[in-house]
Amino acid sequence: MSEHHIVSPKIYFTIFGALMICTILTVFAAEVDLNRYFSGLNIIVALTIAVFKASLVVLFFMHAKYSPKRTQLVIIASVFWLAIMLFMTMSDYVSRSWI
Amino acid sequence: MHRTGELYEQYRTLEQQRETASLGMWIFLSTEVLFFGGLFMTYTLNRSTYPAIFSEASKTIKLSWGAINTVVLIGSSLTMAMSVWASQVGKRKLLTFMLIATLVLGCLFLGIKSIEYHDKYVEHHIPGWNFQFEPGADAATNAHTQLFFSLYFGMTGLHALHMIVGAGLLLWLIKESLRGRFTPEYNTPVENIGLYWHFVDIVWIFLFPLLYLIDRH
Numbered sequence: 001m002s003e004h005h006i007v008s009p010k011i012y013f014t015i016f017g018a019l020m021i022c023t024i025l026t027v028f029a030a031e032v033d034l035n036r037y038f039s040g041l042n043i044i045v046a047l048t049i050a051v052f053k054a055s056l057v058v059l060f061f062m063h064a065k066y067s068p069k070r071t072q073l074v075i076i077a078s079v080f081w082l083a084i085m086l087f088m089t090m091s092d093y094v095s096r097s098w099i
Numbered sequence: 100m101h102r103t104g105e106l107y108e109q110y111r112t113l114e115q116q117r118e119t120a121s122l123g124m125w126i127f128l129s130t131e132v133l134f135f136g137g138l139f140m141t142y143t144l145n146r147s148t149y150p151a152i153f154s155e156a157s158k159t160i161k162l163s164w165g166a167i168n169t170v171v172l173i174g175s176s177l178t179m180a181m182s183v184w185a186s187q188v189g190k191r192k193l194l195t196f197m198l199i200a201t202l203v204l205g206c207l208f209l210g211i212k213s214i215e216y217h218d219k220y221v222e223h224h225i226p227g228w229n230f231q232f233e234p235g236a237d238a239a240t241n242a243h244t245q246l247f248f249s250l251y252f253g254m255t256g257l258h259a260l261h262m263i264v265g266a267g268l269l270l271w272l273i274k275e276s277l278r279g280r281f282t283p284e285y286n287t288p289v290e291n292i293g294l295y296w297h298f299v300d301i302v303w304i305f306l307f308p309l310l311y312l313i314d315r316h
Contacts, residue, residue, distance in 0.1 A: 006187045007180075016177045023169050027162070030312035046308040054301045061180045062297045063290075071122050078129035082136045089140050 005066040015060045022053045104285030117287060124291040128298045131261075135302050138254050142309060145246050150314075152240070156232070156247035157313040159224065160215065165311035168211050169303065175204035176300040179293045186276075186286035194289070195276045201296065202269040205262055212259055216252075224248050251310055258306060261299045268292045 026049040034041035059065040064075055110116040146153045182197035223231040226245040236244070272292055275281065281289055 007184065009181060009184055012177055012180045012184070016173065019173050020170065023166070023173070026308055026312065027166055030308070030315045035314075042314065046312055047305075050305050050308050053304045057176060057297050057301050057304070061176050061300075062294055067121070068118055071118070071125055074122065074125050074129065078125075078132050081129075082132055085133070085136060086140055086143065090143065093144055 005063075007060065007063060007066065011060060015056050019053055019056060022049050022056075025049060104282070104287075113284075117290075120287050120291060121294070124294045128294065131298060135254075135257070138250070138257065139305070139309075142250050142254065145250065146309075146313075149243050149246065152243040153247050154314040156244045156251075157310065158315070159222065160251065160311060161218070162311050162315065164211055164215050165307050168208050169307045171204050171208045171211070172300050172303050175201045175208070176297050178204060179296045182272075183286065183289050183293050186281045186289045187283055189283050191276065191279060191281075194281060195273060198269055198273045198276055198289075202266060202273065205266050205269065205296075209259060209262060209266075212255065219248070219252075225252070254306055254310070258299065258302050261302070265292075265296050265299055268295065 026046055029045050029049070030042065034045060058075065064072060104113065106113050106116060110119065178197045178200040182194050182201060185191075185194035185197055219225055220228075223229050224244075226249045230241060230245055230248075232241050232244040269292070272289060275288070
């Protein structure tokens with residue numbers, strides 16, 4: 001046994017079902033003009049669904065939920081570092097005209 | 100190394116040994132996050148600079164192919180997870196079957212990608228190769244839509260390259276599973292190649308909405 005926990009096929013199939021529903025949801029949401037309610041709402045909805053789908057894959061398919069805290073910390077740290085890289089790079093470009 | 104899952108002297112327990120292998124793969128995946136992250140950054144910057152162009156260009160890639168590929172790839176993650184389970188409970192035939200299923204779905208994904216790439220070739224949407232966006236498009240429009248297509252080919256191409264590597268790893272796993280190498284006591288390669296495969300799936304989960312679902316209404 002590789003972890004304390006052997007994740008059951010039932011969980012895997014349930015998560016697969018949830019991922020399928022999210023995929024259908026994101027396709028339909030793209031067909032609706034959400035930007036007239038709030039500028040940029042379409043992309044916010046699309047990315048929120050994508051982050052949720054990715055979380056399901058990380059937590060259950062990649063066993064992050066059943067992994068030691070050390071591993072979970074490394075995962076969170078990677079995502080946090082990516083966020084810093086994206087944020088800092090974007091803020092550089094956005095502030096170019098200020099100079 | 101690890102031919103029989105024996106305990107190596109630097110580890111206190113087999114559990115610690117396995118967790119270390121898994122952590123090693125996660126740290127490699129962290130570097131991959133940054134690798135793709137650079138391209139996602141380029142995409143973010145260019146799309147925010149040319150939102151209308153990106154929307155127009157995105158409409159020329161077929162949503163249906165992208166959606167089918169998303170289902171196929173998530174399905175391959177399911178079969179990959181099932182192969183890990185099969186190795187954990189000692190079901191050798193199921194393990195081999197699930198690994199082959201994962202490979203087949205992965206190849207299906209790549210096949211559909213080839214169809215899409217061919218469509219782009221026929222429509223003259225490959226940057227630098229007789230690029231012409233629409234019959235009447237002027238030089239500026241051509242230049243800006245080429246940004247979208249450069250990112251399209253760059254990002255899906257890098258992703259496809261990762262899938263080809265994954266397919267090679269799966270072939271090795273299938274060969275070793277047929278030799279009966281993986282048992283409940285030792286399935287580390289199945290687990291960790293599984294982590295790699297799921298990561299490639301996650302990259303696509305983000306690529307799909309960002310490339311195919313821009314302002315489709």
